[in-house]
Amino acid sequence: MTAVGIDAIEIWTGKLALDLAETFAPAKDDNPEKYTKGLGLKASSFPDTYEDIVTMGANAAKRLMDRNGLEPDDIGRIDVATESAFDNSKPVSTYIAGCLEDVYDGDFHHANKGERKFACVAGTQSIDDAYNWIKAGRNRGRAALVIATDTALYARGDPGEATQGAGAVAMLVDENPSVVELSTHQGYGSADETDFLKPNQQFPSVDGKRSVQVYLARMREALEDFESVAGRTHPDDYAYIPFHTPFPGMVRKAALLGFRHMTRGTDIEDGLTDEIGRQPREADFEDWDAYEEAIREYMDALKETDTYDTWYGRTVDPTLTLSRQVGNWYTGSVHVARASALKTAAETGRALAGEKLLVGSYGSGAQAEIHSETVADGWREEVEALDIDEQLARRYDLSFEEYGRVHDAHNHEKERELEEFTVPSGEFVFTGWGRMNERT
Numbered sequence: 001m002t003a004v005g006i007d008a009i010e011i012w013t014g015k016l017a018l019d020l021a022e023t024f025a026p027a028k029d030d031n032p033e034k035y036t037k038g039l040g041l042k043a044s045s046f047p048d049t050y051e052d053i054v055t056m057g058a059n060a061a062k063r064l065m066d067r068n069g070l071e072p073d074d075i076g077r078i079d080v081a082t083e084s085a086f087d088n089s090k091p092v093s094t095y096i097a098g099c100l101e102d103v104y105d106g107d108f109h110h111a112n113k114g115e116r117k118f119a120c121v122a123g124t125q126s127i128d129d130a131y132n133w134i135k136a137g138r139n140r141g142r143a144a145l146v147i148a149t150d151t152a153l154y155a156r157g158d159p160g161e162a163t164q165g166a167g168a169v170a171m172l173v174d175e176n177p178s179v180v181e182l183s184t185h186q187g188y189g190s191a192d193e194t195d196f197l198k199p200n201q202q203f204p205s206v207d208g209k210r211s212v213q214v215y216l217a218r219m220r221e222a223l224e225d226f227e228s229v230a231g232r233t234h235p236d237d238y239a240y241i242p243f244h245t246p247f248p249g250m251v252r253k254a255a256l257l258g259f260r261h262m263t264r265g266t267d268i269e270d271g272l273t274d275e276i277g278r279q280p281r282e283a284d285f286e287d288w289d290a291y292e293e294a295i296r297e298y299m300d301a302l303k304e305t306d307t308y309d310t311w312y313g314r315t316v317d318p319t320l321t322l323s324r325q326v327g328n329w330y331t332g333s334v335h336v337a338r339a340s341a342l343k344t345a346a347e348t349g350r351a352l353a354g355e356k357l358l359v360g361s362y363g364s365g366a367q368a369e370i371h372s373e374t375v376a377d378g379w380r381e382e383v384e385a386l387d388i389d390e391q392l393a394r395r396y397d398l399s400f401e402e403y404g405r406v407h408d409a410h411n412h413e414k415e416r417e418l419e420e421f422t423v424p425s426g427e428f429v430f431t432g433w434g435r436m437n438e439r440t
């Protein structure tokens with residue numbers, strides 16, 4: 001059976017940065033540690049005034065295509081995942097294809113284009129669609145381009161404001177992939193929820209505290225569903241566990257629950273009982289509140305153990321390095337987490353080919369998907385080609401007053417006369433409605 005998976009990846013961050021400890025916390029009269037330690041974030045990426053979901057997605061895709069020597073004819077499908085779409089009819093992929101066609105000789109006339117929406121899980125769903133398309137033999141030897149692009153903004157003063165972010169991740173899904181091979185092992189947890197929604201409005205209506213509970217509940221269901229296909233998971237089965245990261249503190253909570261779930265009844269649990277000095281008290285799994293209440297004390301003790309700390313440091317923490325510096329990218333977030341883990345492995349000289357990742361994607365509304373992937377032979381070269389560190393270093397640091405001036409402008413205002421903070425160079429830029437996406 002031919003392997004199918006992610007063959008190439010490229011990341012484009014918004015060009016502006018809002019430092020949470022230095023700039024945001026003082027302006028809000030908050031303790032900076034609420035953001036750096038509590039949420040686990042250092043900064044948010046913001047789009048400059050000439051950037052939007054189209055330009056960020058097109059710029060990521062252009063770099064990916066150039067680096068891999070691809071022409072439009074090599075691509076039979078372009079799917080964009082976003083929850084920041086500005087057009088209720090045309091998919092964002094047509095705008096991005098239009099940009100790319102301006103700079104390549106060929107075109108995407110025979111490519112199937114679409115837009116996927118299910119909040120942040122849509123990026124992974126688009127990868128699943130591409131996988132199925134290739135596995136069904138409908139791709140005629142061509143690859144799929146999947147682009148997850150978002151400006152994740154909250155209303156000023158909303159508790160979610162500290163978790164904002166903006167950027168795009170472009171991924172090529174193909175046969176014999178270089179980065180990761182996808183498996184057929186998948187599990188879902190899905191339910192109609194209203195804790196986070198954006199019905200025809202620029203900024204989401206969010207019940208933040210509830211959204212955290214919904215995330216954990218759906219992830220747990222997805223893990224159980226995954227295990228019904230793949231068998232029991234063990235924490236040492238996976239080199240890394242990249243999860244959807246609205247902010248690192250969220251993943252910290254999910255990792256603790258996941259670890260508890262994976263270790264129950266294992267030799268690790270026996271060791272933990274010695275370390276903690278008591279057995280966990282399990283509750284009825286059908287009732288989330290009772291379960292949480294019953295395990296709270298044990299979990300508080302568990303997170304202080306060396307066993308958990310070592311596992312978390314090795315398996316989860318490396319997935320959060322980029323997220324700490326860029327905030328939430330919605331659809332791109334779990335793919336940034338994967339890239340972050342692979343980048344850490346490359347930097348520390350770790351051999352990873354053949355190792356497994358357990359990937360947890362989540363979209364409000366709400367649905368979680370857990371699937372496994374196997375790292376492919378070409379992962380290191382692909383990850384070392386990313387220039388995300390340079391992009392992060394080049395970001396312009398906004399003052400709080402500048403941040404206020406640009407915040408509401410993002411979402412395709414018809415005309416933009418706002419100042420630019422950085423100078424675009426050799427990239428797609430937004431120049432106003434109907435004059436979009438000219439290349440400088």
Ligand code: CAA
Nearest residue numbers: 031033034037038039120159160208209211212215246364
């Ligand atoms: N030092 C250290 N830690 C501190 C601190 C200090 N001085 N002050 C506060 N903290 C800790 C708190 O104890 C808390 O940690 P725990 O949750 O582990 O207890 C953390 O910092 C955050 O503090 P609060 O809970 O008081 O923060 P808040 O209520 O102002 O906001 C939030 C938190 C509700 C999650 C908010 O950020 C939010 O609404 N975010 C948007 C929604 C979101 O991201 N939800 C996540 C699940 S939904 C999803 O994943 C989809 C998606 O992408 C949006």
